[in-house]
Amino acid sequence: xxxxxxxxxxxxxxxxxxxxxxxxxxxxxxxxxxxxxxxxxxxxxxxxxxxxxxxxxxxxxxxxxxxxxxxxxxxxxxxxxxxxxxxxxxxxxxxxxxxxxxxxxxxxxxxxxxxxxxxxxxxxxxxxxxxxxxxxxxxxxxxxxxxxxxxxxxxxxxxxxxxxxxxxxxxxxxxxxxxxxxxxxxxxxxxxxxxxxxxxxxxxxxxxxxxxxxxxxxxxxxxxxxxxxxxxxxxxxxxxxxxxxxxxxxxxxxxxxxxxxxxxxxxxxxx
Numbered sequence: 685x686x687x688x689x690x691x692x693x694x695x696x697x698x699x700x701x702x703x704x705x706x707x708x709x710x711x712x713x714x715x716x717x718x719x720x721x722x723x724x725x726x727x728x729x730x731x732x733x734x735x736x737x738x739x740x741x742x743x744x745x746x747x748x749x750x751x752x753x754x755x756x757x758x759x760x761x762x763x764x765x766x767x768x769x770x771x772x773x774x775x776x777x778x779x780x781x782x783x784x785x786x787x788x789x790x791x792x793x794x795x796x797x798x799x800x801x802x803x804x805x806x807x808x809x810x811x812x813x814x815x816x817x818x819x820x821x822x823x824x825x826x827x828x829x830x831x832x833x834x835x836x837x838x839x840x841x842x843x844x845x846x847x848x849x850x851x852x853x854x855x856x857x858x859x860x861x862x863x864x865x866x867x868x869x870x871x872x873x874x875x876x877x878x879x880x881x882x883x884x885x886x887x888x889x890x891x892x893x894x895x896x897x898x899x900x901x902x903x904x905x906x907x908x909x910x911x912x913x914x915x916x917x918x919x920x921x922x923x924x925x926x927x928x929x930x931x932x933x934x935x936x937x938x939x940x941x942x943x944x945x946x947x948x949x950x951x952x953x954x955x
Contacts (some may be wrong), residue, residue, distance in 0.1 A: 711859055712866065719870035726816050729883060734887045734894070735949050740941045747933055754929075778905060780824070780876055784817065784900035787883040787893065794890045797953065806889045813885040820879060823868050830865040838859045870936040891951045895938035904933045 730736065795806050838861055879885070883894040906927050945951040 697812070698846065708859070711863060715863055715867050716870045720865050720874045720924075723871050723874035724792040724878075726819050727882070729876045729878050729882075731878075731885050731887055733881050734882055735891045735945060735951070737941060737944050737948070740937070740944060744937055746851050747937060751933070760780055760908040778908060779901075781822075781881045782908070783897065783901045783906050784820075784884055786904065788817075788899060790893055790896045791881075791886045791889055794893060794896075794953075798890075802819075809888040811887070813888065816879075816885045820875060820884065823872055823875070827865070827868050827872070830868060834861040834865050890946050891949070892942050894943045895945075899931075901933045902934045906931050 791810065795803060795810070798806055838858065880898075881894065883897045886897070887894050910927055942951075
């Protein structure tokens, strides 16, 4: 009893000393909540025209977790922390742009193959999706600008020597400078998943577009990684096969999804 009471007393004494952390957590929560709300509005998890097959979704999740586990095991066995970090950064940077280029290219092909009556509706969907794409690209463009502006503002406006008198001002300025940057970071985090999964809202143009766009993007990504980073670590035979396992499995699932869309949901290529 005395020990528990002593622990509670220590926590009560520490609370006034952690006022700055409480403010950071409250602001961070509100910034993340606002960014998530806007991201879900721009890129909804279930956009118009997206046909969800729960069986396919479950298989895709299993495939993703298996791929993640295999990548981690290979890096742990033959690579290192630097290799894992480099591959993670490469994926985070390249994946959205390759997926976007693939979605636009597939949308153009499907538009060219569509019937004249269908093209009018597809153009309307493309204009709507184009606004979402511009917002996503604009967020990526703002990210380095806001990062540089926050550093510049901290250096120019904040006092070089922080005292007890200037500490509250420095604290408020730091929150004001960095909140817009972190809002964009949260927005991209919450928007990227639905955007990649639904072909940047272009799925409204054609039900098969997300599957085709994902399949094309993974092949291009594998080729770019092979050219820029070389073969993965490990024995030569294994390193030659691993880069193609992911694209082959994703392509097989994509065509299985399209098969189910055609036979279970009545999808047609030109309608």
